[in-house]
Amino acid sequence: MYRPCCLWFLLGLAPLFLLMAAQTRAGQDDPQRLLGFADSLLQEGEYFRAITEYKRFLFSYPSHPRALEARYKIGLAYFRGQEWEEAILRFREIVEAYPQEEIARDALFMIGEAYYRKGDYPSAIRVYQAITAHYPQTETATKARYRIGWSLLRLRQWEEAATQFAAIEEQSPYYPSAQTLMQEAKKGETLPRKSPLLAGILSGLLPGAGQAYNGRYRDALVAFLLNGAFILGGIEAIRAGNEALAGAIFFFEGGWYSGNVYGAINAAHKFNRDVEERFLQGLELQHHSILRKLGSREIPLLHLSWRF
Structure with a gap:
């Protein structure tokens, strides 16, 4: 008598358990929740766990309107994790696959930043120059011109750096900093040195x-x-x-x-x-402060356009 009652009781609860499991799985598989969880990992500095979650999102929802954003953030996570070559690869994939999207120039700028951070200043300059050539009237181009000056400083090309900073437009938010750096760059030639x-x-x-x-x-x-x-x-x-x-x-x-x-x-x-x-x-x-502002738009959320 006792065993049949328990069996019928368990059988009665089975649909409820199945329903709860289905709801839990649906919540876990919700694209916004998946992407939100990955974003939280990225912000907390769990870069490689974030990459896994972004990849999970892309595997489950390859045609989702925010899929391109997830691809960009994979590159950003590699960048913040100082995996420069992998970051360059991921950003380059975006540039090549979506050349007409506004996010492509942000990805191109991040390629330049990755080269800069790894100390490959000549390659960084080439990328920044490509930005100024292809997107001359954009904020990204303004940042790239400013960054070329810093790259030249890092190469100890003092006069060239001064010339680059002098060319920053007066209406640019980087103009005051560039004017100071123009004067400072000239001092690079006269630093106390030993022969x-x-x-x-x-x-x-x-x-x-x-x-x-x-x-x-x-x-x-x-x-x-x-x-x-x-x-x-x-x-x-x-x-x-x-x-x-x-x-x-x-x-x-x-x-x-x-x-x-x-x-x-x-x-x-x-x-x-x-x-x-x-x-x-x-x-x-x-x-x-101005250098922090330079990298403050690493995740371009407001100006993305999507292909459906």
């Missing part, structure tokens, strides 16, 4: 002198003492009539001496790179 040639010559004449010229006084002392010790040891070996030992000492001294000269030259180059990098980082800090 690698002079550093090498000084260390050739007196071991450690090149390092001292570069401000590396500890290295200068070590180079002077080590080379001095080898030279004195070789001289003493000659005086003692031990030419074999003297030859061995001077052989090793030749390596230390060459390393001393090479180290001085390399230290001068490093000094110059550090000076230029601090200068550029100072400019980025000074123009931080």
